[in-house]
Amino acid sequence: MNNKTRVFFKGIFDVSPLMIPVVPFGLIFGVLSIDIGFSPIETMGMSLIIFGGASQIILLQLFSGGASSLVIISSVGAVNSRHLLYGAVVSEHLSDLKLIWKIIISYFLIDQAFARSNEYLKKNKDKDRYFHLVGGGITCWVIWQSTTFLGIFLGAFIPEKLGLSFAVPLTFLALLVNDLRKFINIIVIIISGLVATFGFNYIPYKAYVIVAGITALIVAAILTNFKKNE
Structure with missing residues (x-):
């Protein structure tokens, strides 16, 4: 097994535990999309x-x-803007890649693969390290597309009493475990969560997601600058 293959499978292995809550997450999306009125082709297209x-889901x-x-x-767009941050973070590790590889990797740069x-x-500086992201991203892609298809x-055969809606927050809680070790991150998470929760009922035009995201960025910037000036 050459190094590229080894790193590729390492990516698959590392991201696999995060795929457990993604399975019901994908099923939920498939079920909800059809229930709302989208066709199977439109659902898979999304x-x-x-x-x-x-x-x-939003x-x-x-x-x-x-x-x-x-x-x-x-x-x-606001929710997906976090991928710009992901790209900025990993760009320093992938600066020597050809454009075609950067495009491919950007497609697979989702939450679980990035995490x-x-x-x-x-931790690794070998030239083939980007195959870890390819392996993790492809794993996420296969799971998401297949569970959407199954959904x-x-x-129609999934009982409502199973309560599969728990998978949506569970997926992102799994990604936040490491962030809970930092006090600033906890404050940002709590404040943005409170804004989104209360804003759901009081912010017009269903714009609570945008307001919560902007609030989180502002709070994070203020706390980070405050910590640097201490």
Whole structure:
């Protein structure tokens, strides 16, 4: 087994534990999308093109709630803007790659793959280290697309009493475990969560996601600067 293959399978192995809550997450998306009125082709198209579980769920929630196109597009864009930060973080490790590889990797740079590969990239400096992100990203892609497909056709047979909606927050809680070790991160998480929770009922045009995200960025910037000046 050459080094590229070894690193590729290392990425698969490292990200696999985070795929457990993604399975019901994907099923939920497939079920909700069809229930709201999207066709199977449109549902799979969203997963193939957007390939972002959180933004896809938010799109469905806002669409079903009658939000305007502007609010839906801006909300999905705001949620997906975190990928710009992911790209900025990993870019220093991938600066020597060809453009085609950067494009491929950017497609697979989602939450779970970034969470695991960022740790690997910081600890390993060999030239083939980017295959870890490819392996982790492809694993996420296969799980998400296959569970979306299953959700489309098997949703009618999934009992509502199973309460699969728990998978959505559980997926992101798994990613936040390491962040809970830092006091500043905990404050940012709590404040943004409170803004989103209360804003759901009081912020017009279903824009609570945008407001919560902006609030989190402002609080994080203030606390970070305050800590540096101590």
